[in-house]
Amino acid sequence: MVEENKNEKNSRIPFQEDNYTHNILKSGERKLDRRGFMKTMVGAAGIFAVSTLPWGAIAAKELTGLKDKAHPKKKIADLSSLKVGDAVEFAYPGEHDSALLIRFGENEFKAYQNACTHLKCPVFWSKDKGEMICPCHHGVFDAKTGVPTAGPPKRPLPEIRLAVEQEVIYATGVKRYEA
The missing domain is CATH 2.102.10.10 (Rieske [2Fe-2S] iron-sulphur domain)
Structure with missing residues (x-):
């Protein structure tokens, strides 16, 4: 009887669960994991790269002399x-x-x-x-x-x-x- 009681104690679930992944609690998960962080960084780098294109075009135009500056006499x-x-x-x-x-x-x-x-x-x-x-x-x-x-x-x-x-x-x- 003691042995049966011991097995019953070990087979019990420590808390109520509704699926098989009882070791992951949604409320306890991290809000930003590594994959999410990398996606955010790649997205931010892409936005930064695209936002600098107009300034790069202006600089290229200036450096190549396509637009000659007019100065007053x-x-x-x-x-x-x-x-x-x-x-x-x-x-x-x-x-x-x-x-x-x-x-x-x-x-x-x-x-x-x-x-x-x-x-x-x-x-x-x-x-x-x-x-x-x-x-x-x-x-x-x-x-x-x-x-x-x-x-x-x-x-x-x-x-x-x-x-x-x-x-x-x-x-x-x-x-x-x-x-």
Whole structure:
């Protein structure tokens, strides 16, 4: 009798169940398992990839030069106010974009955006040395070409297109960077 009672005790179900999977309780399940988590991550990555397509198209158009930017014509200085060897600072193409115009000869001018191509520090004209100098990291640029000659900058300064009309110097655009 003791043995029969022992078998009966072992064969009992510990709690009421309505199916054979008594070890899984729906209320105790995790809300997000590994498979669900991976599906969510793949879906989020897909949405992110698709959402960046318009910006990628705009960047590709900009980098390939399909859309040439139009800049306004802006007066920089009168010829009479700028002596040979002098430089003048001006804002171009935007109000907060600093640029530098240098006069080398009677009809020889160059203008560059004066933000160093290394870390955007301001570039200054050194009349004594005939160079454009970035004081932040000792970068030096050739004033006639804008090409870096010393220091960490690797790219030339962006050149500004110029026009001289009726004894006035105008900025007419910014040349595209060519690798």
